[in-house]
Amino acid sequence: MNRRRFACGFFTAALVAVAAQAGDWPQFRGPNGTGLSEEKQLPTEWSATKNVAWKSKLPGYGWSSPIVWGDRVFVTTAVSDKQTKPRGFGGGGFRPGGRRPEGKQDGKQPERPRRPGGGRGGMGRGGKPPDAVYRREVYCLDRATGKVVWHQTAHEGKPTIPAQMGNTYATETPVTDGQRVYVYFGMTGVFCYDLEGKLLWKKELGSYPMMAGWGTGSSPALDGDRLFIQCDNEEKSFLAALDKKTGKELWRTPRGERSSWSTPFVWKTKNRTEVVACGNGHVRSYDVATGKQLWELGGLSGQANATPVAGDEMIFFGVGGMRGSRPLAAVRAGASGDITLKEGEDSNAGVAWWRKQAGPSMASPLYYDGYLYVLEQRGGMLSCYNAKTGEPAYKGERLPEARGFTSSPWAYDGKVFCLADNGQAFVIQAGATFKLLGKNTIEEMCWSSPAIAHGAVFLRSVDHLYCIKK
Numbered sequence: 001m002n003r004r005r006f007a008c009g010f011f012t013a014a015l016v017a018v019a020a021q022a023g024d025w026p027q028f029r030g031p032n033g034t035g036l037s038e039e040k041q042l043p044t045e046w047s048a049t050k051n052v053a054w055k056s057k058l059p060g061y062g063w064s065s066p067i068v069w070g071d072r073v074f075v076t077t078a079v080s081d082k083q084t085k086p087r088g089f090g091g092g093g094f095r096p097g098g099r100r101p102e103g104k105q106d107g108k109q110p111e112r113p114r115r116p117g118g119g120r121g122g123m124g125r126g127g128k129p130p131d132a133v134y135r136r137e138v139y140c141l142d143r144a145t146g147k148v149v150w151h152q153t154a155h156e157g158k159p160t161i162p163a164q165m166g167n168t169y170a171t172e173t174p175v176t177d178g179q180r181v182y183v184y185f186g187m188t189g190v191f192c193y194d195l196e197g198k199l200l201w202k203k204e205l206g207s208y209p210m211m212a213g214w215g216t217g218s219s220p221a222l223d224g225d226r227l228f229i230q231c232d233n234e235e236k237s238f239l240a241a242l243d244k245k246t247g248k249e250l251w252r253t254p255r256g257e258r259s260s261w262s263t264p265f266v267w268k269t270k271n272r273t274e275v276v277a278c279g280n281g282h283v284r285s286y287d288v289a290t291g292k293q294l295w296e297l298g299g300l301s302g303q304a305n306a307t308p309v310a311g312d313e314m315i316f317f318g319v320g321g322m323r324g325s326r327p328l329a330a331v332r333a334g335a336s337g338d339i340t341l342k343e344g345e346d347s348n349a350g351v352a353w354w355r356k357q358a359g360p361s362m363a364s365p366l367y368y369d370g371y372l373y374v375l376e377q378r379g380g381m382l383s384c385y386n387a388k389t390g391e392p393a394y395k396g397e398r399l400p401e402a403r404g405f406t407s408s409p410w411a412y413d414g415k416v417f418c419l420a421d422n423g424q425a426f427v428i429q430a431g432a433t434f435k436l437l438g439k440n441t442i443e444e445m446c447w448s449s450p451a452i453a454h455g456a457v458f459l460r461s462v463d464h465l466y467c468i469k470k
Contacts, residue, residue: 025068025451025458028173028219028263034309035366035410037452042412044427046457046468048442053456053467054146058139061086062170063217066460068453069176072149072195073141075465076183078169082132086166086462087445127162127213134159134169136185140197143454146467150197155188160207163215166447173219173263173449175227182227182244186216190229192247201247205240208233211259217305219263223273223288226250230277232260232304239264239277239286251291257281260304267310269333278304278317285335295350298340301325306360307408311367312387314352318359320377328358328365328374330390353390358383364408364449366416368430373416375405380420382428393432400439402426406447419446423461442466 029035043051060079063086067074135156140149159169172184180200183191187207192200210216210233221228227242237255242248257279265276266288274285274294280303285294302319309316318328330352331339339350346354361377371393372385380402384393402420409418415437416428423442429435444461451458456469 023454024070024178025066025453026177027067027175027222028065029307029309029364029408029410029449030452033221033263033265033307034311035364035408035449036368037410037412039452039455040413041455041470042452043457043468043470044413044415045438046425046440046442046466048444051468051470053144053469055464055466056141056146056148057464060135060137060170061168061462063168063447063460064170064219065173065449066451066458066465067174067176067181068143068451068458069178069195071143073143073146073451073458073465074174074176074181075139075141075460076170076172076174076185077137077139078185079135079137080130080132082130083134084165086168086447129159129162131158133157136170136188138174138181138183138191138193138197140181140195141465143456143467146465152193152197152199154183154185154191154199154202157188159188161187161210161215162213164213167215167217169215171215171217175220175222177222177244180244182220182222184218184220184229190220190227190242190247192244203242203247203249205229205231206236208235210234214259214261217261221264221266221275223266223275226288228264228266228275228288230260230262230264232257232262232277232279234259237279239275239291241288241291253286253291253293255279255284257304262304263307265308265310265315267308267315267333269313271334276308276315276317278306278308278319280304280319283308283317283329283331295331295335295337295339297329297331297351298338299325300327302327302359303361305362306364309365309367309372312370314387316365316367316372316387318365318374320359320361326357326359326361327354328360328372328385328390329354330387352388355385355390358385361405363405363418366409366411368411368416371430371432373409375409375418377404377406380404382418382426382434384432384434386432394434397434399424399426399436408449410450410452412452419450419459421446425459 060077062077189204240252262278303321313333335350363375366373403422407419425440427438448460
């Protein structure tokens with residue numbers, strides 16, 4: 001790269017970083033993918049009517065998180081005349097690895113689950129895609145009012161894979177660099193728009209079956225001029241880097257993993273930038289420029305739904321689900337080669353610590369002020385670990401009335417927020433001692449992770465997008 005291109009790229013990156021620090025939320029879990037905000041005048045109390053600046057109902061359904069840049073909010077949805085509302089059992093939410101309720105409820109037999117598109121089933125192997133046309137749409141809203149500025153249909157056609165009854169065909173969160181919006185609709189492809197809604201390019205990456213017909217959920221990640229797509233499936237898993245300006249494929253690295261739903265994490269340390277991809281058997285790190293593998297950690301056993309998070313020269317990740325060892329682990333910056341632990345070990349030169357049966361089921365872990373917070377899907381419990389040692393500060397604190405957690409936690413102003421599937425949002429004092437400060441509710445199914453930007457929380461439920469502000 002010549003000096004002029006390097007200087008231009010550095011200057012652009014600096015501008016993006018400054019803008020993001022000023023209060024934007026450009027990707028899944030925010031500017032650094034951590035779920036943290038440094039803003040001080042953010043709401044801690046809300047309901048369906050209290051501290052609600054506006055709420056908007058968009059057509060169709062989607063579990064993508066909203067992203068925010070400047071005075072605009074971007075979000076995706078999938079629309080079909082034959083689709084049914086995504087729903088879970090008992091208001092809590094079905095998830096990969098979940099169970100069908102047994103017995104009768106209120107004297108009635110439990111209803112057999114439906115998949116998006118209206119067909120029954122769709123959860124078992126061999127499920128068929130719905131025989132219905134879906135429009136994958138991108139919406140841009142005014143941040144102050146919630147009114148639609150523009151919307152575009154990225155793709156219209158029948159899905160090539162099924163999706164389970166709680167998932168949607170717009171689950172992946174977009175990402176923006178302040179000049180373009182990059183949208184990934186799973187097996188349908190990648191679409192790039194400018195901020196005024198003009199399509200700049202689109203790219204198909206192939207369509208592959210997912211485990212048990214559960215559908216997709218991994219969001220894109222961005223670093224410099226590269227857009228990263230993690231596509232772990234049942235047939236031909238890979239991690240790919242695209243040129244963000246043209247959509248040209250820069251590299252594609254095969255992965256020896258089966259289906260996962262984790263989002264790749266761009267990890268910037270003192271000496272290098274790498275992209276870390278969590279799978280159901282291994283976590284692997286890759287060079288951002290070439291796709292060459294830098295290190296791998298095996299021995300994982302469970303479902304890779306949660307996205308890694310980093311801090312203090314360590315990266316934290318885990319796998320969950322109802323089966324397997326469900327480990328939670330921390331890897332040191334600069335790790336190299338195969339750092340898989342030997343039998344009986346819980347650390348080595350690359351692995352700072354490893355804890356069995358502590359991994360996140362669905363929601364990604366949260367690193368905040370030296371502690372790591374992990375939500376358990378079953379039972380609605382929160383655990384807190386010392387991030388340096390992996391030792392629990394507290395474990396298995398039950399959050400009352402919570403019915404599972406799919407949305408990832410976030411934090412600001414010394415408080416941790418946990419949004420349950422049934423719309424209950426719990427406010428917990430950050431630190432080594434568990435203290436429940438409050439609970440807010442909107443009484444709607446919530447699987448999306450909120451965006452925190454410009455003094456507001458943008459929270460997506462199954463039916464609405466809320467702007468919550470003091």
